[in-house]
Amino acid sequence: MDSVTLTDVTYTYPGSEGPVLRDINLSIRAGEFCSIIGPNGAGKTTLCAAIRGFVPKFYKGDFEGTVRIKGEDIADASIGEIARDVGFVFQNPFTQMSGITASVYDELAFGLRNLGVPPAQIRERVEGMLELAGITAFRDRDPFQLSGGQQQRVALAAMLIMEQDVIVIDEPTSQLDPQSTDDVFALIEAAQKQGRTIVLVEHKMGHVARYSDRVVLMGEGRIQAIGTPADVFTDPAAASHGITLPESIELAQRLAGHGVTVPGSPLTVPALIGALSGGSHHVAD
Amino acid sequence: MSASAVSPARTSRGSYSDPRESPATEVLRTGNGVRDLNPATQLSLAGGLALTAVLFGPLCMVIVVTICLVLSALAGRARPFLTLFTRTILILGIAIVALQTFFVPGTTELFSWWLFTATAEGLAAGIQIASRVLGVGASVILLIQILNLDRLVLDMEQRGMSPRATYVITATVNIIPQMRKQMGVIMDAQKSRGVETDSNLWVRTQAFVPTIGPLILNSIMGVEEKALTLESRGFSATGTRTSLRYVEDRPRDKRLRVLIVCALVAIIGVRIVLWIL
Numbered sequence: 219m220d221s222v223t224l225t226d227v228t229y230t231y232p233g234s235e236g237p238v239l240r241d242i243n244l245s246i247r248a249g250e251f252c253s254i255i256g257p258n259g260a261g262k263t264t265l266c267a268a269i270r271g272f273v274p275k276f277y278k279g280d281f282e283g284t285v286r287i288k289g290e291d292i293a294d295a296s297i298g299e300i301a302r303d304v305g306f307v308f309q310n311p312f313t314q315m316s317g318i319t320a321s322v323y324d325e326l327a328f329g330l331r332n333l334g335v336p337p338a339q340i341r342e343r344v345e346g347m348l349e350l351a352g353i354t355a356f357r358d359r360d361p362f363q364l365s366g367g368q369q370q371r372v373a374l375a376a377m378l379i380m381e382q383d384v385i386v387i388d389e390p391t392s393q394l395d396p397q398s399t400d401d402v403f404a405l406i407e408a409a410q411k412q413g414r415t416i417v418l419v420e421h422k423m424g425h426v427a428r429y430s431d432r433v434v435l436m437g438e439g440r441i442q443a444i445g446t447p448a449d450v451f452t453d454p455a456a457a458s459h460g461i462t463l464p465e466s467i468e469l470a471q472r473l474a475g476h477g478v479t480v481p482g483s484p485l486t487v488p489a490l491i492g493a494l495s496g497g498s499h500h501v502a503d
Numbered sequence: 504m505s506a507s508a509v510s511p512a513r514t515s516r517g518s519y520s521d522p523r524e525s526p527a528t529e530v531l532r533t534g535n536g537v538r539d540l541n542p543a544t545q546l547s548l549a550g551g552l553a554l555t556a557v558l559f560g561p562l563c564m565v566i567v568v569t570i571c572l573v574l575s576a577l578a579g580r581a582r583p584f585l586t587l588f589t590r591t592i593l594i595l596g597i598a599i600v601a602l603q604t605f606f607v608p609g610t611t612e613l614f615s616w617w618l619f620t621a622t623a624e625g626l627a628a629g630i631q632i633a634s635r636v637l638g639v640g641a642s643v644i645l646l647i648q649i650l651n652l653d654r655l656v657l658d659m660e661q662r663g664m665s666p667r668a669t670y671v672i673t674a675t676v677n678i679i680p681q682m683r684k685q686m687g688v689i690m691d692a693q694k695s696r697g698v699e700t701d702s703n704l705w706v707r708t709q710a711f712v713p714t715i716g717p718l719i720l721n722s723i724m725g726v727e728e729k730a731l732t733l734e735s736r737g738f739s740a741t742g743t744r745t746s747l748r749y750v751e752d753r754p755r756d757k758r759l760r761v762l763i764v765c766a767l768v769a770i771i772g773v774r775i776v777l778w779i780l
């Protein structure tokens with residue numbers, strides 16, 4: 219079943235010159251890990267906002283087409299109602315804190331309290347999420363006293379704890395070091411394993427290649443390429459839109475230039491090494 | 504789990520049991536009798552003291568200030584009370600007396616110094632005003648010592664105030680430290696672009712100016728996203744909300760408030776009688 223469906227979506231922000239999204243048609247299956255990539259200003263964030271209903275309900279502007287979540291057109295639902303099905307984390311973690319809680323613990327509990335979840339259950343879920351997100355160490359810290367990277371993890375955890383079916387995350391690792399980036403991807407993958415649908419905007423192509431079921435390449439408001447990571451990263455559109463290819467694919471392409479053909483499109487460096495040392499490579503004379 | 508464990512009946516000083524006190528709900532309590540009074544009780548206490556001081560002026564000021572000091576001491580806050588009181592209200596009071604004594608015209612000359620003449624009328628007027636300022640000031644400082652903002656907001660929520668209203672209060676109180684932190688981030692960004700933010704006051708002031716723009720811009724843009732974030736966390740949900748914390752309003756709080764109201768009625772009565780006589 220399709221979890222998120224966009225049909226002929228074209229959108230112009232109020233006051234902006236041309237459409238920021240043009241003729242977007244996209245279906246994301248339930249439980250799919252779908253990454254959106256593309257250069258700055260391509261419309262990635264706007265696409266996310268359209269799935270969450272912020273576009274056009276909050277940002278107004280000219281909107282054409284339909285967005286369906288689990289088959290339901292969201293045109294008539296309020297932003298609050300859509301929140302029950304779609305979780306959303308913004309690019310800037312600073313604005314993701316409720317602003318009224320004195321500790322990370324309370325920050326995670328805030329959403330569940332609003333929904334009237336019984337106290338004992340809230341405590342259980344908060345403890346579980348602190349553990350899962352690896353933020354137990356700063357459970358009693360003021361969310362505003364955390365570093366940008368720590369805040370990003372808290373923001374993500376505070377959203378994941380709401381347990382929506384669709385999770386839209388805009389560049390969750392922009393301020394994270396490599397270790398924390400890995401941790402965050404593990405966290406998102408864990409959510410996917412629970413059957414939730416992931417829509418992720420990300421610039422770290424190595425991680426996109428490794429975790430995604432499908433990759434959407436955006437450019438100038440249009441979908442330029444869509445498919446498996448292997449398809450999209452080997453598509454000429456990727457290079458022409460300034461995408462830094464994952465190391466493994468970059469290496470495979472360079473090797474091809476030197477006459478070494480690597481079978482398939484290995485998405486990680488270990489996979490590339492495996493493909494090469496498997497003896498299945500062909501060296502042209 | 505037995506039912507008694509879910510809602511424990513307390514038998515300490517006026518037995519009561521509260522259904523809201525589930526094992527997962529934490530009662531905000533410090534262990535100090537004065538600070539653990541219900542915020543409404545604390546507010547009426549301070550309000551009553553301030554009103555008494557205003558109504559009676561010099562007559563009651565010493566009593567009001569003494570009560571405030573004693574209550575602060577009971578709350579374990581005598582020292583901060585005295586520090587704050589002497590550094591602000593006491594100085595203000597002395598200044599008022601001095602100014603009034605020298606500047607209110609009068610016929611009874613007490614003494615004269617350089618261009619100024621102290622009058623008895625001025626001194627009397629100064630004492631009238633200053634005693635009220637001291638009484639109200641002491642009550643406010645007492646409140647600062649014993650009232651906890653978290654407990655106050657929680658109590659207002661428990662009394663049925665809308666979450667939006669309590670959000671505005673809490674967010675407003677928190678905004679200064681948040682802005683300060685954000686300013687640090689902007690300052691860092693500008694330092695990395697070569698704007699000097701470390702050296703002397705004048706240089707820092709110059710460096711401060713360019714941070715104001717981004718700070719205001721950030722807060723405006725932040726407001727939009729924050730509104731959407733709250734929305735995503737179910738803030739606009741209409742059902743009952745869960746509290747993980749709880750502020751007690753014990754029978755003795757209620758009795759104390761009744762007592763305060765009665766005392767105030769009596770005090771106002773006395774005042775009126777004194778006016779008429």
Ligand SMILES: Nc1ncnc2c1ncn2[C@@H]1O[C@H](COP(=O)(O)OP(=O)(O)OP(=O)(O)O)[C@@H](O)[C@H]1O
Nearest residue numbers: 231232234238257258259260261262263264265277
């Ligand atoms: N609130 C807004 N009002 C008007 N125009 C906007 C608004 N937000 C974004 N835009 C414009 O829409 C276009 C797409 O922006 P969007 O934020 O979706 O890009 P993006 O792909 O997320 O870029 P980045 O990688 O920098 O995050 C840009 O040209 C941008 O200037």
Ligand SMILES: [Mg+2]
Nearest residue numbers: 262263309388
């Ligand atoms: Mg973006």
